[in-house]
Amino acid sequence: MTPILLLIAAAAAFGYWNAARAAAEQATQLGRNACAAAGVIWLDQSVHADGIRLRRNEDGRLGFERTFRFEYSHDGDDRHAGRLVLRGGKLVSFIGPVKPTVVPFERVN
Numbered sequence: 300m301t302p303i304l305l306l307i308a309a310a311a312a313f314g315y316w317n318a319a320r321a322a323a324e325q326a327t328q329l330g331r332n333a334c335a336a337a338g339v340i341w342l343d344q345s346v347h348a349d350g351i352r353l354r355r356n357e358d359g360r361l362g363f364e365r366t367f368r369f370e371y372s373h374d375g376d377d378r379h380a381g382r383l384v385l386r387g388g389k390l391v392s393f394i395g396p397v398k399p400t401v402v403p404f405e406r407v408n
């Protein structure tokens with residue numbers, strides 16, 4: 300009976316590790332794309348896992364919510380922290396670089 304339990308535990312550990320790696324790769328791609336779209340420098344070329352917790356998905360099932368952080372710079376001399384949250388493979392929160400926009404001003408007489 301013990302070998303079966305060990306096999307189940309090993310399969311569960313592998314599944315968790317595989318899901319964590321897939322989430323980190325997705326977060327890396329999202330962070331890289333956000334920095335490129337905003338025209339800033341993506342520092343360290345990676346994201347760092349910052350936290351994990353159980354949350355309910357949109358369909359009501361329990362799943363993992365993973366938080367990642369990354370760093371970016373506007374001119375190479377400064378460092379700013381960005382943060383993104385993935386829940387079940389979906390981006391649910393993003394704090395980071397944005398492309399500056401100018402809103403035209405209309406004068407009302």
